[in-house]
Amino acid sequence: MAAPFELTDDSVVVIIGTGAGGGVLANELAQKGISVVALEAGGRYLPEDYINDEWESFGQLAWLDARSTSGDWRVADDFSGLPAWIVKAVGGTTTHWAGASLRFQDHEWKAKTNYGDVQGANLLDWPIDPREMDDYYTKAENKLGVTRTGDRTGLPGNNNFKVFEAGAKALGYSEVHTGRMAINSTENDDRMACQQTGFCFQGCKWGAKWSAAYTDIPRGEATGNLEVRDRAHVLKIEHDDSGKVTGVLYADADGNQHLQKARIICVAGNSIESPRLLLNSASSMFPDGLANSSGQVGRNYMRHMTGSVYAVFDKPVKMWRGTTMAGIIQDEARHDPSRGFVGGYELETLALGLPFMAAFLDPGGWGREFTSALDGYENMAGLWIVGEDMPQETNRITLNHDLKDQYGLPAPNVHFDDHPNDVAMRNHAYKQGMAVYEAVGATRVFPTPPYPSTHNLGTNRMSEKARDGVVNKHGQTHDIANLFISDGSQFTTGAAENPTLTIVALAIRQADHIAAQMVNGTL
Amino acid sequence: MPQKKSTLTRRELLLRSVAAGGAFVVGAGYVADSDAAWAMEVEHLQPKTMATLIQMARDIYPHDHLADEFYAAAVKAYDSEDAKDAIEAGIAALNAAATGKGFGSYIDTQWERDRVDILRGMENSPFFQTVRGGLVTGLYNQKAVWPLFGYEGESFSKGGYIDRGFDDINWI
Ligand SMILES: Cc1cc2nc3c(=O)[nH]c(=O)nc-3n(C[C@H](O)[C@H](O)[C@H](O)COP(=O)(O)OP(=O)(O)OC[C@H]3O[C@@H](n4cnc5c(N)ncnc54)[C@H](O)[C@@H]3O)c2cc1C
Numbered sequence: 001m002a003a004p005f006e007l008t009d010d011s012v013v014v015i016i017g018t019g020a021g022g023g024v025l026a027n028e029l030a031q032k033g034i035s036v037v038a039l040e041a042g043g044r045y046l047p048e049d050y051i052n053d054e055w056e057s058f059g060q061l062a063w064l065d066a067r068s069t070s071g072d073w074r075v076a077d078d079f080s081g082l083p084a085w086i087v088k089a090v091g092g093t094t095t096h097w098a099g100a101s102l103r104f105q106d107h108e109w110k111a112k113t114n115y116g117d118v119q120g121a122n123l124l125d126w127p128i129d130p131r132e133m134d135d136y137y138t139k140a141e142n143k144l145g146v147t148r149t150g151d152r153t154g155l156p157g158n159n160n161f162k163v164f165e166a167g168a169k170a171l172g173y174s175e176v177h178t179g180r181m182a183i184n185s186t187e188n189d190d191r192m193a194c195q196q197t198g199f200c201f202q203g204c205k206w207g208a209k210w211s212a213a214y215t216d217i218p219r220g221e222a223t224g225n226l227e228v229r230d231r232a233h234v235l236k237i238e239h240d241d242s243g244k245v246t247g248v249l250y251a252d253a254d255g256n257q258h259l260q261k262a263r264i265i266c267v268a269g270n271s272i273e274s275p276r277l278l279l280n281s282a283s284s285m286f287p288d289g290l291a292n293s294s295g296q297v298g299r300n301y302m303r304h305m306t307g308s309v310y311a312v313f314d315k316p317v318k319m320w321r322g323t324t325m326a327g328i329i330q331d332e333a334r335h336d337p338s339r340g341f342v343g344g345y346e347l348e349t350l351a352l353g354l355p356f357m358a359a360f361l362d363p364g365g366w367g368r369e370f371t372s373a374l375d376g377y378e379n380m381a382g383l384w385i386v387g388e389d390m391p392q393e394t395n396r397i398t399l400n401h402d403l404k405d406q407y408g409l410p411a412p413n414v415h416f417d418d419h420p421n422d423v424a425m426r427n428h429a430y431k432q433g434m435a436v437y438e439a440v441g442a443t444r445v446f447p448t449p450p451y452p453s454t455h456n457l458g459t460n461r462m463s464e465k466a467r468d469g470v471v472n473k474h475g476q477t478h479d480i481a482n483l484f485i486s487d488g489s490q491f492t493t494g495a496a497e498n499p500t501l502t503i504v505a506l507a508i509r510q511a512d513h514i515a516a517q518m519v520n521g522t523l
Numbered sequence: 524m525p526q527k528k529s530t531l532t533r534r535e536l537l538l539r540s541v542a543a544g545g546a547f548v549v550g551a552g553y554v555a556d557s558d559a560a561w562a563m564e565v566e567h568l569q570p571k572t573m574a575t576l577i578q579m580a581r582d583i584y585p586h587d588h589l590a591d592e593f594y595a596a597a598v599k600a601y602d603s604e605d606a607k608d609a610i611e612a613g614i615a616a617l618n619a620a621a622t623g624k625g626f627g628s629y630i631d632t633q634w635e636r637d638r639v640d641i642l643r644g645m646e647n648s649p650f651f652q653t654v655r656g657g658l659v660t661g662l663y664n665q666k667a668v669w670p671l672f673g674y675e676g677e678s679f680s681k682g683g684y685i686d687r688g689f690d691d692i693n694w695i
């Protein structure tokens with residue numbers, strides 16, 4: 001039923017990547033009657049294909065192409081070839097994600113104004129008024145079926161949440177609940193309710209959690225306006241003498257290369273691949289890469305200030321049972337510089353299975369200090385910290401000419417140094433997270449270092465002025481009118497909240513903009 | 524999991540083997556538990572090297588409630604043509620470090636704290652890091668060890684935990 005389009009058809013919108021940004025944009029445009037070809041490097045996996053086994057699933061879904069790392073973050077030591085934990089599949093990282101769906105707080109759209117000059121930070125206000133986003137957030141929440149929004153009820157709390165909630169209350173926190181989750185608490189949108197299976201990170205086998213893979217993408221295809229080509233890895237974006245982009249070169253599953261023509265190109269390959277593709281598309285006309293007159297392509301890489309706290313108790317918790325991210329404390333999300341840092345953070349429950357716990361609790365750790373912690377696995381509770389990190393120009397994606405991917409193209413290097421504000425916030429969050437568990441009798445607590453990045457943001461950032469960023473308020477590149485960025489790399493700043501709801505809201509908004517411009521003939 | 528050696532009875536095994544030190548006995552082409560609860564054939568490594576590697580694995584990730592066979596399974600893949608030279612060299616270095624501290628060999632070093640001390644001295648070597656890194660999945664990703672930590676693995680086939688205790692905590 002999916003419409004096949006000719007390679008030579010230059011009337012189509014080509015979208016690169018089908019995750020939170022690209023997958024939603026593809027469906028939104030298709031619903032408006034616009035012809036779309038979506039090219040996705042990964043394969044197609046549906047709930048029946050997902051594997052509820054951590055490492056096997058990782059092998060099935062993770063993006064494992066060559067990458068390198070540098071900088072003072074611990075990931076560069078512990079997982080030097082794996083800066084990010086993201087997905088290569090139709091639906092992108094929405095197969096892996098936990099489903100936490102939070103709106104930005106108003107002040108976070110204007111970080112520069114509200115936080116002032118933070119030394120070493122390349123802060124900027126989003127060129128968007130928070131009120132412009134209200135309706136788009138509502139649309140996004142309805143699309144994703146977010147609990148505790150609209151008339152949707154919250155999910156029930158699992159064991160991990162109950163420990164977390166009791167600790168939070170003992171500490172005097174008041175904004176603690178089972179979260180706003182893109183997970184059905186009751187049957188909704190033709191998908192069933194959560195069965196508390198506990199492998200949300202491995203793909204929800206019940207389809208209770210929203211993923212573009214089995215919602216937006218098939219719905220877009222059903223219109224006849226969307227063709228998704230899986231195992232189609234885009235290598236380069238081409239342009240003409242006037243500087244407009246004209247098509248993309250991609251490799252199919254067999255490594256054969258094709259050129260797909262396009263009227264408009266939207267890049268949504270997540271915040272490492274999107275800037276890399278622009279940089280790898282350098283030409284004599286654009287020697288620094290496409291859309292890079294500002295020099296900001298690849299810069300201001302953000303990954304959220306993260307970390308985890310695990311705690312062992314004298315009695316069983318069995319945290320792996322039920323939703324992976326089962327609740328939230330929001331009291332620390334406010335901006336309150338008296339804590340010694342700008343911006344805020346959320347605390348969200350998190351559970352890992354034994355295999356991932358062994359890999360992530362204290363990477364590189366060994367001996368009895370390490371193993372006695374795992375001996376307490378059944379009695380463990382856990383939370384994840386997610387807070388606003390500072391954009392820094394030097395945190396960036398560059399091309400590593402000494403390391404090539406399977407197509408012979410320079411691999412991305414991901415450089416990241418913590419900003420002092422990130423460190424101060426993390427220390428505060430560790431202290432609070434540990435206090436949560438100590439308040440309910442933890443016998444041992446573990447301030448666990450950040451995992452490879454799951455939230456990758458900011459490397460093609462949005463700015464009012466062309467000299468400060470890569471795209472305008474609609475995600476349209478300042479330099480090339482028919483080239484858009486449609487994923488998390490547009491983020492001007494990261495805010496404290498998990499990013500996907502905002503990525504989805506921006507994609508819905510961008511679809512309106514693209515459609516309007518196509519109708520009025522500007523594009 | 525290492526194969527139970529079917530051609531040898533426990534009694535024969537114990538008669539034909541020599542103590543390798545630690546909790547192991549070795550014979551021609553095999554390593555066994557000192558009570559012969561299990562045995563593992565080795566083709567490429569010297570049996571004593573394999574016994575030492577198993578001890579090293581336990582000393583890196585000591586869990587007293589895990590039997591040796593899980594550690595043996597975790598390092599079994601090093602018994603290969605490709606890996607054998609690096610492993611023999613690494614274990615030789617480990618034994619040399621033990622001798623340097625006045626012990627007969629690594630596996631003859633009786634106290635765990637002394638063995639750990641030897642390991643700390645070579646913690647940054649590629650050999651140690653390879654063995655440690657491999658154990659993270661080699662040991663903890665064995666489905667047979669999961670229940671010994673209480674971990675239940677997948678639950679989809681049983682309908683999740685919605686009716687099976689996702690919120691059954693009773694002490695909070
Ligand atoms: C374990 C985990 C848990 C998470 N939990 C949450 C959560 O609870 N809440 C939340 O808000 N966020 C969460 N996230 C983050 C969320 O998944 C991402 O922010 C979001 O999916 C990013 O959307 P995106 O469109 O930028 O990229 P993605 O969703 O990663 O999509 C990018 C797609 O582009 C494809 N691609 C890349 N390069 C090319 C190319 N050259 N050619 C063709 N295709 C290409 C990729 O294969 C991929 O499918 C989580 C992430 C992980 C890993």
Ligand code: SF4
Pocket residue numbers: 183193194195196197198199200201203204205206207208209322323324683
């Ligand atoms: S816990 Fe719920 S949302 Fe998560 S994978 Fe299971 S059914 Fe899906």
